[in-house]
Amino acid sequence: MMGPVLAACLLIILSTAWISQANGALCKKDGGVCTCNDKTKSVDCSSKELTAIPSNIPTDTDRLVLQGNKLSSLPRTAFHGLNKLTYLDLDYNQLQTLPPGVFNQLNDLKTLNLLQNQLKSLPPGIFDKLTKLTDLQLYQNKLQSLPHGVFDKLTNLNKLWLQNNQLQSLPHGVFDKLTELKELSLSNNQLKRVPEGAFDFLEKLKMLQLQENPWDCSCRDILYLSNWIREKKGTVSNIEAAECDGGTKAVLEIAEEEAAEDCVYPNTTTAIPTTIITTLASSNDDDIPELPVPQENFQKFLGYQEPDHLPTQPQCLMSISGYLGLMMSLVLTSAAILYVIHSLKKA
Known part of the structure; x- marks a missing residue:
């Protein structure tokens, strides 16, 4: 009877090894492009020359780093199923646009980094579901304007970086909800003025960067900013660095008689037809066409080639070594089962 007992023990050991191998293969460090850390729930795919976001990211990932790749576009469903994310880093890519709704499932996100991409505009409502966001990095893009109300839902935001863009104007009330x-950084843009009352609701503001903008100090519109800087001087840092176009004078030094002209500036805020806004607001996610995504780097990440089918569930697939180990475990398990059956028959 010792034969069947030993075989049964062997079967249990091999089954346990098979389960362990299957679970361990979810985040292999040796065969995939990304590095997964099960303890911290973080996935690091930085600087891997990816042109598409891997579809096999664990659903419980808390921190996802995709910086330093070659992402030029995102599918609308890029982050579906990753609703545990609190940190998302897309810095130093080549993103030219963001599809509407791409962040809609990231309700727990606190940090979103999009710096040094090529974004020229933002879709209306792109950040509306990110109500827990505290840090938004948008600097060093090519933004020329901002949609009305683009930040209205970000009522917990602590930091907003918009420097090194091409902003020519700000929508009225764009910061009103950011209490x-x-x-806040607006430096190195093309701003000539800010709307009346632009900063009136920012009662907790400690730092505001306004330098390196062509502030037009000949127009009466500059008086709001000049008076606000004088009032907040000493309580909000960096504001004194704002200078009139040409660097001839600081904005806070402008007197009312100097800003005598009633200047009219063209409205550079991108106008969205009402019908389009209504359609976007009433459409389901499934009605929005999905952008095509290059897939040439997927095989490298997955560890094997499967050209006609890519997994739809966002979980890490096994590398080649993990897959071979799993197959070996299956073979040994099958052999153990046959041995037990044979031993029982003899007994």
């Missing part, structure tokens, strides 16, 4: 904002 928790502490740091």
Whole structure:
């Protein structure tokens, strides 16, 4: 009877090894492009020359780093199933646009980094579901304007970085809902003025960067900014660095008689037809066409080639070594089962 007992023990050991191998293969460090850390729930895919986001990211991932790749576009469903994310880093890519709804499932996200891409505009409502966001990095893009109300739902935002873009104007009330904002950077843009009352609701603001903009100090519109800087001087840092176009004078030094002209500036805010806004607001996610995504780097990440089918569930697939180990475990398990059956028959 020792034969069947030993065989049964062997079967249990091999089954346990098979389960362990299957689970361990979810985040292999040796065969995939991305590095997965089960303890911290983080996935690091930085600087891997990816042209598409891997479809096999674990659903419980908390921190996802995709910086330093070659992402030029995102599918609308890029982050579907990743609703545990609190940190998403897309810095240093080649993103030219963001599809509407791409962040809609990231309700727990606190940090979103999009710096140094090629974004020229933002879709209306792109951040509306990110109500827990505290840090938004949009600097060093090519933004020329902002949609009305683009930040209205970000009522917990602490930091907003918009420097090094091409902003020519700001929508009226664009910062009114950001009552928790502490740091705001608008430096290195093309701003000539800000709307009346632009910063009136930012009661917790501690730092505001306004330098390196062509502030037009000949127009009466500059008086709001000039008076606001004088009032907040000493309580909000960096604001004194704002200078009139040409660097001839600081904005805070402008007197009312100097800004005598009633200037009219063209409205550079991108106008969205009402019918389009209504359609977008009423459409289901499934009605929005999905952008094509290049897939040439998927085989490298997955560890094997499967050209006609890519997994739809966002979980890490096994590398070649993990797959071979799993097959070996299956073979040994099958052999153990046959041995047990044979031993029982003899007994």
